[in-house]
Amino acid sequence: MFDxxxxxxxxxxxxxxxxxxxxVGLIVLYSAVTAGGVGxxxxxxxxxxxxxxxxxxxxFASLLVHYKYLxxxxxxxxxVCVLLLVMVLFFGKNVGGSRRWLALGPFTMQPSELMKVxxxxxxxSVYSGIxxxxxxxxxxxxxxxxxxxxxxxxxxxxxxxxxxxLLLFLVACLTLFVRVQKRVFLTCALLGAAAVPLVWFVLKDxxxxxxxxxxxxxxxxxGAGYHIIQSKIAIGSGMIFGKGFLHGTxxxxxxxxxxxxxxxLSVLAEEWGLAGCLFLLFLYFFLLLWGxxxxxxxxxxxxxxxxxxxxxxxxxxxxxxxxxxxxxxPVVGVPLPLISYGGSSVITNMAGIGILMNISMRRFAST
Amino acid sequence: MKGCDRDWLKxxxxxxxxxxLIAFAxxxxxxxxxxxxxxxxxxxxxxxNCIRLKSVEASRGLIYDRNGVLLVDNRPxxxxxxxxxxxxxVDQTLxxxxxxxxxxxxxxxxxxxxxxxxxxxxxxxxxxxITRDQxxxxxxxxxxxxxxLVSVEPRRNYIFNKSSAHLLGYLGQINCxxxxxxxxxxxxxxxxxxxxxxxxVFEDHLRGQRGGRQVEVDASGRLVRVINTVDSxxxxxxxxxxxNKLQQIAENMLQDKAGAVVAMDPSNGxxxxxxxxxxxxxxxxxxxxxxxxxxxxxxxPDRPMSNKCIQGEYPPASTYKILxxxxxxxxxxxxxxxxxxxxxxYKFGNRIYRCWKRWGHxxxxxxxxxxxxxxxxxxxxxxxxxxxxxxxxxNGCGLGKVTxxxxxxxxxxxxxxxxxxxxxxxxxWQPGETLSIAIGQGFDLVTPLQMAVxxxxxxxxxxxxxxxxxxxxxxxxxxxxxxxxxxITGGLPAGKKTLDIVRKGLLDVVQGDRGTARGIRIKGVEIxxxxxxxxxxxxxxxxxxxxxxxxxxxxxxAWFVCYAPAENPMIALSILIEHGEHGSSTAAPVAxxxxxxxxxxxGIIETTKQAGEEDHV
Numbered sequence: 004m005f006d007x008x009x010x011x012x013x014x015x016x017x018x019x020x021x022x023x024x025x026x027v028g029l030i031v032l033y034s035a036v037t038a039g040g041v042g043x044x045x046x047x048x049x050x051x052x053x054x055x056x057x058x059x060x061x062x063f064a065s066l067l068v069h070y071k072y073l074x075x076x077x078x079x080x081x082x083v084c085v086l087l088l089v090m091v092l093f094f095g096k097n098v099g100g101s102r103r104w105l106a107l108g109p110f111t112m113q114p115s116e117l118m119k120v121x122x123x124x125x126x127x128s129v130y131s132g133i134x135x136x137x138x139x140x141x142x143x144x145x146x147x148x149x150x151x152x153x154x155x156x157x158x159x160x161x162x163x164x165x166x167x168x169l170l171l172f173l174v175a176c177l178t179l180f181v182r183v184q185k186r187v188f189l190t191c192a193l194l195g196a197a198a199v200p201l202v203w204f205v206l207k208d209x210x211x212x213x214x215x216x217x218x219x220x221x222x223x224x225x226g227a228g229y230h231i232i233q234s235k236i237a238i239g240s241g242m243i244f245g246k247g248f249l250h251g252t253x254x255x256x257x258x259x260x261x262x263x264x265x266x267x268l269s270v271l272a273e274e275w276g277l278a279g280c281l282f283l284l285f286l287y288f289f290l291l292l293w294g295x296x297x298x299x300x301x302x303x304x305x306x307x308x309x310x311x312x313x314x315x316x317x318x319x320x321x322x323x324x325x326x327x328x329x330x331x332x333p334v335v336g337v338p339l340p341l342i343s344y345g346g347s348s349v350i351t352n353m354a355g356i357g358i359l360m361n362i363s364m365r366r367f368a369s370t
Numbered sequence: 371m372k373g374c375d376r377d378w379l380k381x382x383x384x385x386x387x388x389x390x391l392i393a394f395a396x397x398x399x400x401x402x403x404x405x406x407x408x409x410x411x412x413x414x415x416x417x418x419n420c421i422r423l424k425s426v427e428a429s430r431g432l433i434y435d436r437n438g439v440l441l442v443d444n445r446p447x448x449x450x451x452x453x454x455x456x457x458x459x460v461d462q463t464l465x466x467x468x469x470x471x472x473x474x475x476x477x478x479x480x481x482x483x484x485x486x487x488x489x490x491x492x493x494x495x496x497x498x499x500i501t502r503d504q505x506x507x508x509x510x511x512x513x514x515x516x517x518x519l520v521s522v523e524p525r526r527n528y529i530f531n532k533s534s535a536h537l538l539g540y541l542g543q544i545n546c547x548x549x550x551x552x553x554x555x556x557x558x559x560x561x562x563x564x565x566x567x568x569x570x571v572f573e574d575h576l577r578g579q580r581g582g583r584q585v586e587v588d589a590s591g592r593l594v595r596v597i598n599t600v601d602s603x604x605x606x607x608x609x610x611x612x613x614n615k616l617q618q619i620a621e622n623m624l625q626d627k628a629g630a631v632v633a634m635d636p637s638n639g640x641x642x643x644x645x646x647x648x649x650x651x652x653x654x655x656x657x658x659x660x661x662x663x664x665x666x667x668x669x670x671p672d673r674p675m676s677n678k679c680i681q682g683e684y685p686p687a688s689t690y691k692i693l694x695x696x697x698x699x700x701x702x703x704x705x706x707x708x709x710x711x712x713x714x715x716y717k718f719g720n721r722i723y724r725c726w727k728r729w730g731h732x733x734x735x736x737x738x739x740x741x742x743x744x745x746x747x748x749x750x751x752x753x754x755x756x757x758x759x760x761x762x763x764x765n766g767c768g769l770g771k772v773t774x775x776x777x778x779x780x781x782x783x784x785x786x787x788x789x790x791x792x793x794x795x796x797x798x799w800q801p802g803e804t805l806s807i808a809i810g811q812g813f814d815l816v817t818p819l820q821m822a823v824x825x826x827x828x829x830x831x832x833x834x835x836x837x838x839x840x841x842x843x844x845x846x847x848x849x850x851x852x853x854x855x856x857x858i859t860g861g862l863p864a865g866k867k868t869l870d871i872v873r874k875g876l877l878d879v880v881q882g883d884r885g886t887a888r889g890i891r892i893k894g895v896e897i898x899x900x901x902x903x904x905x906x907x908x909x910x911x912x913x914x915x916x917x918x919x920x921x922x923x924x925x926x927x928a929w930f931v932c933y934a935p936a937e938n939p940m941i942a943l944s945i946l947i948e949h950g951e952h953g954s955s956t957a958a959p960v961a962x963x964x965x966x967x968x969x970x971x972x973g974i975i976e977t978t979k980q981a982g983e984e985d986h987v
Contacts, residue, residue: 136378180382224598225423225582232421232584239404239412252416273416277405281398288394295383307379311386322393329400 009066014297014363020290021341021356025055027271027283028342034249035263035270036344047263047344054346058353065357069365073358074305077128081150084121087114088157101161115166116347118154120354122170123177123312125150130181131305138182141190147174164217165335169319176315181308217333227334230266234328238272238280245276263344265336268328283342287321297363306362313355320352420586421597428578429524431605433538433568435614436640436841442538442569444524448505451493454482456587457517466514471504473497493519495560512592526562528652534617536646536677537610537777537839539567540655556580565655567677568610568839571776575843575851578605606851609842611640615971616964620645623960629947630678630818633964636826636939638856639835641775643943643964644819646678671923672948680780683815684946686769687902688743688953689929690810692828692872694751695740697763699868703754706871709735712746716805723749723805726903740875741882743901745809752808757799760807761787766863767824768834769816774859775837783820786813811905818944821931824862826942828876829898829933832862832869876900877936886954887930890962894975897965899932899943901953925949930957934965941968 029051036047073080087105091114095102104111126147133143151174158167183191203211212222220227237251246252251273263270272280294314301307317340324339326332338348404412415421433442450471457463460482468475478496485494500508500520508520526541542565544557554563556579563577564570581602586594613633620631624647633643650667654660667675676682686693698704714730716723725731725745731738739747752760764770770785786807788799806812819837827834836857843852862869876898879885886901904927928950933939943961950956969975 136375180386182382221598223600224584225600228598229421229423229584235404236412236415236421238401239408240416242405242409242413272401272405277401280401280405284394284398284401288390291390292387295387299379299383311383315386318390318393322397325397326400329397329404331396331400 008367009364012364012367014360017290017293017297017356017360017363020286020293021353024283024286024290024341027286029055030248031267031271031274031342032263032344034251034274035267037249050346051344051349054349055353057346058349061350062353062357062360065354066361066364068361070306070309070358070361071303073124073309074128074131077125080121081125084114084118085153085157088118088154090114092157092160095161101163103161103163110346113345113347115154115158115161115163116345116351118158119166119170119173119316120313120351120358122151122154123173123316123355124309124358126174126177127305127309127312130177131308134181134304134308138184139178139187140184141187144178144183144187144191147178150174163336164214165323165333165337168335169323169337172319173312173316176319177308177312180311180315217335220330220334230334231330234266234269235330237269238329241273241276241279243277245272245274245279248274250274265324265338265343266328267343268325268339271342272328284325287317287340291318294359297359297366300366301362302366306365310359310362313358316355317352415586420588420594422585422587424583424585426581426583426600426602427523428580428602429604430526430578431572431576431846432607433576434607434609435612435617436609436642437613437615438609439614440529441534441610441612441614442526442528445527446522447499447525449495449521449523450497450500450504450508451495451519451521452478452482453493453517453519455517457515460517463515463517466511467496467508467518470507470511470515471497471500473504493521499525516592526652526656530614530618531653532649532651533621534612534614534644535567535649535652536679537567537612537644538652539569539571540565540652541569542655543658562656567777568608570778572608572840572843575608576605579603604846607844607846608840609844610839611635611642611841612644612839613642613968613971616643616968617645619963619967620960621647621649623963624947627947627950627956628672628678629945629950629957630682631946631960631964632679632818632822632944633968634822634826634835634837634942634944636830636835636933636942639823639826639837640841641822641837641839642941642968644677644679644839646676646682648672648674650674677777677779678946678948679818680773680775680777681817682946682948683781683783683817684927684929685812685814685904686810686816686821687904687927687929688745688810689821689900689902689931690808690814690816691740691743691748692824692876692900692931693764693767693769694748694755694760694808695736695872695875696767696862696864696868697755697760698751699736699871700763700864701755701759704736704751706736709733710739710747710750712744714746716746716749718749718753718805719802721802723802736871737875737878738884740872740900741878741885743879743886748808749805752804753801755804755808757804757807758787758789760804761785763863766860767827768859769820769824773819773823773837775819776839780819781817783817784813784815810902818946821929822942822944825899825931825933825944826939827862828869828872829936829939829942831866832864833858834860834862873898873936876932880932881936887932887958889954890958890965892934892962892966892969892975895934895965895969896936897932897934897962898936898939899930899958899961901958902929902931903927903952904929906949922949925951928953928955928957930954930961932958932961932965934969935974940972940974941965 032051033048091102091105096104096106096111103113103115105114129146151170155167155170216223216227220231251270291314294310298307298310301310320337320340323332323337327334338345340352429444432440434440454460464475464478481496482494505520541562544554544561544563549559564573579602581600583596584598585596588594616633620643624631624645627647629647631643631645634641654663711733712725712731714725714728731742731744734744734747764785769783771782772780791799803812807814823834823837836859838854840854842850844850877896880887880891880897880899887899906924906926928947930945930953933942943964945957945960947956970977
């Protein structure tokens with residue numbers, strides 16, 4: 004049965020915000036791939052347009068199904084994603100020493116991206132059943148910990164420390180959101196603090212070196228450290244109003260690594276300056292507030308938690324990526340939502356926004 | 371399902387919103403700091419793209435012989451490059467540069483055009499290995515030459531030109547496919563990697579890790595300051611088991627000949643000599659060999675590019691009689707007292723099989739047959755054994771299969787069996803063919819290395835060692851990383867009694883009055899060995915020219931294997947001279963010279979006054 008109110012309640016605001024961010028993304032990506040002087044210039048741009056189209060299609064298609072079915076299907080979705088992660092370890096394409104991509108015919112996908120949304124659905128489903136005013140006890144945390152640890156370990160194995168930590172953050176934020184008892188919180192904090200030296204003790208030398216470089220890129224002046232310096236030069240040289248569309252020199256000379264993926268913000272900052280960056284940050288911030296508002300207006304516990312989860316997922320990706328290109332954060336492979344080139348990332352974030360819309364337009368519908 | 375409490379939810383979400391607001395404020399503040407407060411500085415830096423990466427080459431590990439004699443090192447080579455973006459205007463700069471260095475502008479332009487698509491800040495190589503004069507003039511006029519760089523790169527240098535070339539190998543530029551395998555971490559396009567020999571096999575040890583510098587340059591590309599440096603890590607040094615002095619002797623004696631010399635330490639498998647002739651010049655391969663030279667090397671009928679020690683497969687000829695004797699003794703078809711009469715020919719079936727000594731050896735026992743290398747005697751032993759029993763023993767002695775030396779492309783040789791012939795030719799084994807096999811002719815093929823390992827095992831009392839060329843790996847600080855332990859691959863299928871008899875026979879070959887190699891005796895030490903003459907193919911009268919001289923390509927191959935001192939061997943040798951006719955005349959003297967030099971070095975025998983002086987007992 005199709006409810007007319009669904010159409011009336013359609014969330015135009017969210018759609019417009021999403022379109023705006025995507026448009027900014029395409030403009031910046033166009034710069035990034037055009038000036039690079041690489042032979043693959045417009046191919047990537049065209050591909051990204053196709054991905055965006057596919058993302059919107061998936062988003063709209065998902066609106067037809069009530070989000071409560073996600074609650075029911077959460078385990079199945081989760082298992083499929085875990086299976087994909089296992090497959091990556093065996094059949095994945097090795098790029099630069101890590102196996103993150105699965106080749107599906109002409110496309111490659113990163114299961115670790117899809118896992119982000121899948122994990123949020125799974126955790127929301129678990130918490131919506133046990134949430135109380137007093138907060139969660141120790142026993143309540145066993146299941147979410149297990150749910151987190153599987154994909155976490157599989158992704159660390161790839162190795163993709165950035166995404167693994169992002170998953171950890173997401174689960175931590177969701178847990179804090181539904182609230183835990185004070186003693187539980189304190190114990191976890193203490194355990195976490197105690198675990199750090201223990202883990203350090205177990206790690207091999209090269210792993211330690213990798214983590215130290217991760218925390219302090221300057222340790223690797225020829226790799227991550229150099230990228231950060233170049234990225235800072237690109238961002239800083241944009242000054243207030245930028246050098247203008249397609250006038251970025253840093254990017255034009257392929258001085259920047261990953262300029263169309265993880266470091267794409269530096270292209271925006273160089274060509275559009277502080278004004279462009281702040282414009283994007285405002286768009287993002289509105290999008291996040293919108294998401295929190297959807298969480299608030301939802302009359303169903305699962306929906307509320309889920310909407311919050313998707314919002315926090317988008318937030319962390321933004322914060323880590325922007326922090327990284329500005330040298331505030333370790334260099335990790337976290338893409339900028341809807342801006343960075345990458346099919347899996349686009350689809351993941353679009354699916355997340357689709358979930359938000361779904362919850363939003365069903366806010367008055369009876370469950 | 372009931373929604374949770376509204377106020378509670380509102381409080382949680384407010385917390386979340388506040389957290390996000392703070393986070394965004396931090397990002398905004400950082401942006402403001404980079405783009406407004408430091409914006410001017412970054413704008414200036416980006417103008418010339420001042421911060422650049424300069425790579426620092428790592429020097430490749432050195433290669434020494436067993437006594438620490440340096441065989442391969444690196445020499446500084448000065449390379450001329452240009453950064454197009456800094457060398458404005460490029461054409462004018464090239465003109466000036468051409469005046470100074472005499473390098474044609476056209477050539478340099480071609481190099482620049484070939485690298486289209488690279489960033490304009492990437493240095494492009496104009497000329498590898500410029501002369502000192504060119505270097506001096508470029509350095510002196512560096513201000514007229516913006517964007518022109520001279521970099522010092524280590525280049526491989528093979529000190530003993532053409533010596534040990536097959537063993538040491540050479541370098542070549544890595545290709546795209548190899549880069550994509552991910553087997554060469556830190557290697558970039560244009561880098562050279564080991565292409566053959568030790569350079570290839572020990573690539574991972576020899577290759578260093580490239581370092582680099584973050585530098586700030588001014589508008590014309592000149593260095594302002596070094597911001598950060600990552601030191602390159604030099605490759606590790608390798609000590610081979612080769613004794614360069616012996617190697618030189620072997621190579622000198624092989625001059626103008628095609629052939630192979632392998633010497634091995636019977637007590638551990640150390641390869642002391644591995645010489646293959648003719649050789650090639652490894653220095654030609656540095657920076658890419660010209661196709662003309664390459665074609666010439668490949669077209670040479672004496673196959674200079676093949677390492678005959680491990681890739682040359684030859685009929686073992688009379689040296690194989692050692693094996694036939696072992697098999698016969700172990701199987702009981704012959705003993706110390708078995709006597710056969712040699713009349714110079716032996717009728718088998720409807721064919722006549724001849725001895726090399728046309729009028730025959732007369733009556734012989736086993737020791738006499740080995741000493742005088744009588745064919746007829748061993749026909750009879752082979753006939754009694756059969757081809758498959760012989761093959762079993764040959765395999766047990768390590769023949770017909772690779773020895774497992776570290777080098778690549780080792781050939782297994784061939785030990786025929788009746789099953790093999792059926793499969794290969796579709797016809798049954800003929801009993802007459804066994805006779806040829808018994809004296810090492812016919813289908814039998816072995817490599818000089820296999821024969822060296824086999825001979826060493828006879829000398830040391832029956833232990834087969836895996837031959838090896840790597841003695842130790844050390845860091846540049848002389849810290850030992852790895853010392854290889856001897857590896858036993860098996861034992862000869864022969865009891866002590868059998869070996870004692872065979873060893874006595876081999877001793878008689880050199881020390882006996884009628885021994886075929888009595889010409890190489892050395893004062894103060896006993897040598898045990900065996901000669902061999904391998905037919906290239908059966909001769910017809912008309913192949914000889916008027917002088918009775920045989921066309922070179924039709925002449926027999928000459929073999930000699932030996933170990934010394936006979937009682938407690940310190941060296942085992944296997945020598946093959948292609949078309950050398952007789953083992954006793956061409957191959958044995960090489961062995962004599964090497965044995966003498968080695969045992970003098972070891973202090974077993976007194977040093978002779980003059981090289982080449984003959985000692986006759």
